Amino acid sequence: MRLGDTFPNFQAPTTIGGKSFFLRHIDFYxxxxxxxxxxxxxPADYTPVCTTELGRAANYFPKFVERGVKLIALSVDSLESHKGWVEDIKSYCPELRNKDFPFPLIADEKRELAIKFGMLDPDEKDSKGMPLTCRSLFVIGPDKKLKLSILYPASTGRSFDEVIRVVDSLQLTQKRKVATPADWKPGNHCMVLPTLTPEEVKANFTEEITVVPMPSGKNYVRHVTLNNN
Structure with a gap:
């Protein structure tokens, strides 16, 4: 999958839905x-780092809802395994106890989706010698195109603060003709796209633009603090 590609549709069994086999399946689109x-x-159910990640994602679920983002997770274990594991996750995270788990988990026992999306980790195997999934993360836009991908090894847990940050950046830069600099957070200054001419800058921004002088003499570093970002 490359950035800008249309993310393929798929059908898969998940932890949501009714008791029948058919109702457990979702159509991704x-x-x-x-x-x-x-x-x-x-990588797998009943593993410590994954338990912390699913717990953090569930705790952050309202933040994703605020941004119009749906979450769905995948591992190569069964639905029954997922359902038992969810109870462990809820026990490990006190905020989740006595609540429904807020997003679905996909069962990919045959590794069909893992292969399709390049999620398999060649260095991580289960007890049967089968490859496990790495920590892939795909952000898909409403247009069904891939907007961002992040790939972590099994040994390194993700930062969901960073996931929230990049979602904020993606949604902002879709609306305004800016890019977000290193370590950007909402409320910080952005960079005016270097492709914009001075005339286009005037047409697209009511905010004050600060041109940062550079030794090269080129005016490509232009800061702007957006009024409604």
Whole structure:
């Protein structure tokens, strides 16, 4: 998958839905609708780092809802394994106890989706010698195109603060003709796109633009603090 590619539709069994086999399956496009979506994979159920990640994602779920983002996770274990593991996650995270788990988990026992999306980790194997999924994360836009991908090894847990940050950046830069600098957070200054001419800058910004002088004499570093970002 490359940035800008249309993310393929798929059908898969998940922890949502009714008791029948058919109702447990989702159609990804239908489930996503007009929302942003995040699909992220985990090496295996009942593993410590994955437990912390699913717990943090569940705790942050309201933040994703505020941004119009749906979450869905994947690992290569069964639905029954997922359901038992969810109870462990809820026990480990006190904020989740006595609540429904807020997003679905995909069962990919045959590793069909893991292979399709390049999620398999060649260095991580289960007890049967089968490859496990690495920590892939895909951000998909309402247009069903891949907006961002992040790949972590099994040994390194993700920062969901960073996931929130990049979603904020993606949604902002879709609306305004800016890029976000290193370590940007909402409220910080942005960079005016270097491709914009002075005339286009005037047409697209009511905010004050600060041109940062550079030894080269080129005026490509232009700061702007947006009024409604």
């Amino acid at each position: 239908e489930w996503l609708g007009d929302s942003w979506g995040i699909l992220f994979s985990h």
